[in-house]
Amino acid sequence: MKLSKIFGLHAVQSALQYSPNKITQAWIDGQRQDQRLVRALDELEALGIRPEKTDRKRLDRFAEGGQHQGIVIEVELPGELSESALKDAVQNLDSPALFLVLDQVQDPHNLGACLRTADATGVHGVIVTKDNAAGITPTVCKVASGAAETVPVYQVTNLARTLRWLKDQGIWVFGAAGDTAQSAYRSDFTVPMALVVGAEGKGLRRLTQEACDMLVALPMRGSVESLNLSVATGVLLYEVLRQRMKG
Incomplete structure (x- = not known):
């Protein structure tokens, strides 16, 4: 199983829409409360995944400098076929x-x-x-x-x-x-x-x-x-x- 972190609201929404069963963990910025982030949080919790609230610096490390918009998830990546x-x-x-x-x-x-x-x-x-x-x-x-x-x-x-x-x-x-x-x-x-x-x-x-x-x-x-x-x-x-x- 190949696990990796995906970040940013658009990428997270795509994962929630197309492969929700592949999401294993989630982290969110505990200081942010914007509507899109709250909606993603609700959808994750509906899947039985309770995102861990953390600080922006940790999310920055997860995203390796990318624009995470306050949310990072861990997913099982689709694999190449033979x-x-x-x-x-x-x-x-x-x-x-x-x-x-x-x-x-x-x-x-x-x-x-x-x-x-x-x-x-x-x-x-x-x-x-x-x-x-x-x-x-x-x-x-x-x-x-x-x-x-x-x-x-x-x-x-x-x-x-x-x-x-x-x-x-x-x-x-x-x-x-x-x-x-x-x-x-x-x-x-x-x-x-x-x-x-x-x-x-x-x-x-x-x-x-x-x-x-x-x-x-x-x-x-x-x-x-x-x-x-x-x-x-x-x-x-x-x-x-x-x-x-x-x-």
């Missing part, structure tokens, strides 16, 4: 596959933002690499705002091999790459598919690109060369959703 769990999930899908694959994405803020968008667009799971990549951390959970508890995250050792296996299951693999002429808006995303996005500033690795069926790009009309990873992922996933809703 390759065998991924295979089981693929073989038991009851709708056209949609997976998001992150190739050595290391920034936990980007992972958290991608999880949030993945939840919103109906992604069946997010696949991440075991090495040189962010896993599920308190920062990821905070940014994901509950999506870390609702979207399965599968951790794989050899990404190129996993992509080849997905193709063997009838899943098309689309890689996001800025240097291709194929527009994402002229691609068919209604097929069972996995969208592969590369690491911050690096893009897809060569072996990952070679394992893709097709590389797609977003049109860029301005002076910047690329979008932030999580922003580009969001645009692409919503294009997938648009096409599927239209169909």
